Amino acid sequence: MTVRFLLISILVSVSILLPQSLRAQVRYTLSGVVRAAGGGGGTLPGATVAVPALGLGTTTADDGSYSLPLPAGRHKVVASFLGYQSQTREVNLTRDQRLPFQLTEAGNELGEVVIEGSGTLEQKLQTTQMSVERLSAREAKLLPALFGEVDILKTLQLKPGVQNGGEGTSGLFVRGGSADQNLVLLDDALVYNPSHLFGLFSVFNSDAVQSVDLYKGGFPAQYGGRLSSVVDVKLRPGNPEKFTTSGGIGLISSRLTLEGPIQKGKGAFLVSGRRTYFDVFTRQINRLNQDDPDYNPIPDYYFYDFNAKANYKLGSKDEVFLTGYLGNDVFGFNSQNGFNFDFNWGNTVASLRWNHVFNSRLFLNTSASLTKYRYQISNKLDQFGFNLSSDIRDLTLRSDLDYTPNDRHALRFGATATHHRFGTGRLQADSQDGSVNFGSDITYFGTEAGLYASDTYKPTDKLQVEYGLRLSGFRSGSDTYGGVEPRAAVRYSLTPNLSLKGSYALMYQYVHLVTNTGASLPTDIWYPSRQSVLPQRSQQVAGGVSWLLGDGRYLLTNEVYYKWAQRQIDFKDGAQLFVNPDLDAEFLFGKGWAYGDEVYLEKKQGRTTGWIGYTLAWTKRQFPAQRGTNGINNGNPFYPTYDRRHNLTVVLLHQVNQRINLTGSFVFTSGAATTLPLARFAFQDTPGSNSGVVPIYPERNTYRLAPYNRLDLGLVYKLKPIRRSGESDLTFSVYNAYNRRNPYFVYFDQVKDKATNTVTNYRARQVSLFPVIPSVTYNFKF
Amino acid sequence: MRITWIWRILVTMTPTPGGWAAVAGGVVAGLLSSCGLQKDIDVELPAYPAQLVIEAYLENGRLPRVAVSESVPYLAEPQAQVPTDVTVVLTRPNGTRDTLRYAPGVNMNTDKAYTHSGRARLTARPGDVFQLEAYDTRGRRVTGSATMPALVPIDSIRWQFNNEPVERRQAYLTVKFQDPAGTTDYYRFQVHKRSIAHDSEVEYTLEDRLNNGQAITLGTSYEFKANDTLFVTLYHLDRPYYQFLQSVQDARNANGNPFAQPSAVRSTVTGGVGIFTVLSYQRQRVILK
Structure with missing residues (x-):
């Protein structure tokens, strides 16, 4: 450990000492906070503050603050942020100076085309950070959505290098990684299961979300604990100026958001809720059929989530931020013959962050957070009862220090510690007469810690190293x-318009998702590294070029990557994953590798904006013979289901006039890898048992489904674009506009003669999930 | 299927992700079939060499009978492939080797077919080990070994009617038995109505890892009427047979379920596919009064 600390010390010392000799000019630090003006809300993390003439710039921290060393003299400083109008201010820098910005929204929240300052594209060109995608909730809201439910994670799937897990699902598969290898953060607190309804919707309510950053590679040192990506979701701060109510009424859910100042100039709050209403209709149907003895009631299902955020200034140098999330999926079934079945699952997240500004060069963020994911199944039949539950609960302390000693260096240090509790299986079965009474409680504990230091070093104007x-x-x-x-x-x-970039990152993952379904099921459980289950590890190298075209209106990037991972996890066929005290014996271990090329052209200015992304990629995994098995696929390499060779996305947003925005997105991907049985055999079973056919699966994922393509169209029509009393719009979406029957899965079926009920043939059937689905959502704000 | 799967969760405590995947898959498949979002497609499957398939369930006091067939490409014609050149040899616990005669037939009582049959009834006691060998003229050879598990007797069978009006009144049924201590045991529970020649009304398998050595109560949901004649069967399985049954279920579930992971069948024989086992079960008949 001493050696490690020595390394850190050397790193830090060198970082601080180096620049002294490089100073050639008197420089001062410009600092401040970028906030939204008027109805926009509070601070804007991730906003760009730049001096284009010098090619210098930075982005704001989580609290909206920035610190930008500049040479003495007059400068035009531009602040910009996705969805806001850029603001340029002139400053004569003769000392360290503060320069706050208040950005005005690019139109109202309900539907103008997002205008992004050119500084952002320039910043993407200039930054060392590569393989990152940023989306604002505003951008996601304009795009067409399945059932009209805006989902920022699904919008991320339109970015290159990101695959989905299947039609309509919100899971992200980034550069060959699986969905459980994403570090999903909500205001710095981890979210374990970011989806509702088997992954069809993400847990993030677009009304409460401000933006999301997706890191596909080149991970900054402050992130750790997952192999493949970081999904950093930031909630929107409340409106510090006035009380505002906004919401929407959609096809399957409604939303309501309240926000306003806590104390003028001191802080603001935001509370947002969302609930689906499938159950309202199904209960009515059940009620109408309650007298039919042959009627099987439709189970109740709904989900809801609440988001809350508050910030409060304790003084000129201190501010606290409180974030909360509570979401649940509720499934209930009460049969007419007395059987009750309840199944609930959801996340709880809370975090408290304290931001302290020591001076214009030194910031400290300290946070404490709690996150919990749990599911619970409760059954009751007459005198018999049964409860099964599982959860994971984390308590995390984290501290990050940002220090900008001079214009050449920006240092960041930090430490984090998490206490995990893994309730992998709690079970209780009993009966009133005592004939059934047994249970199990399998709980593990773990402590995870991280310590990091990083430096963004700019030895010359052309070269920057992080x-x-x-x-x-x-x-x-x-x-x-x-x-x-x-x-x-x-x-x-x-050149000023052309940058070369490269990155390397090594990641460890100490907690593992236990699932062998390939889908995001609520019964997924998390398991710590212990005994034979070693931490997963991956490394990634990436290289790329960024080219600013058309007077800064377009940015063309091309990135190639290679990722290799060890101790990847899968499970034995027929593994017993539930309430198993010897769970680690069910794991299989292997390796994985992925490589590809991502081309991305984006336009952020003008009436027509959007992007085109293309990815050529390969992903493979290999699990050799082990633990008394032949491994997976007889030990040979195989493609996981999310391997796609080609992936093309085209996204366009066009502002027709002050009232109407048109949007469209087109997706084409190669067919997903899937497993089909190659053979079958007849199985009679013992007397009195069902006879039938049993499929034989000798290989994994050797069949490819047909290619996938889909066009979605959207239209946002503002009903009240200008009035002071409020704003409202109608958002129309058409999912799968040309009604293509995209493959969801393929299965084999028997063809029977109806007269004799004998099997005459076997056939392959392709199943599609969603036909063309139009939807409309009414949004309001007052 | 009714809601037996829920009882399975209730009593056997063996819910699996595959089980939930089956539920989710069932919901999806049901919705999709009603929406007309399915179509026939042409699929070209790679060649897969035919394997010998063995089904042999030995029972004390019965003639040994074995069904030998072949696996076929999944989309092949439905006619069963029965090789005629297979020799089957059964080795008894005392080392006696019996070559079973090739005499295809159907047991009219159970409606199950066989291809090879012994000449003398078997004597099998718990712990006895039998060997099976099957080979053909093409050089394929399948071998297996099976040990007879101890009998686990049923202690009691009870049923309880609900309080619905007489025409809708139904009963659930519970079966109690003592699980042997110190060993991991596996069971198969079946309830047939009227006759065992038909499919069972209720069936599931379980293991005792959560209630080893305890009295175990299994049951059904409300699904039987007054005066129903039921045959309740409790098989005591060895681990290979239990794993075979589980894997067969998993393999079947994987076809048509987008959430299930395809699973290989865990045969108890080597060199081919199938099951060779010695049955150990108790069956009782009850009339619900």
């Missing part, structure tokens, strides 16, 4: 694991 080191560790019972995770990224500007 390098860092993360030390991670995990302890569960008597098992202790550790990892050294170097991170590096570099940018070299060939």
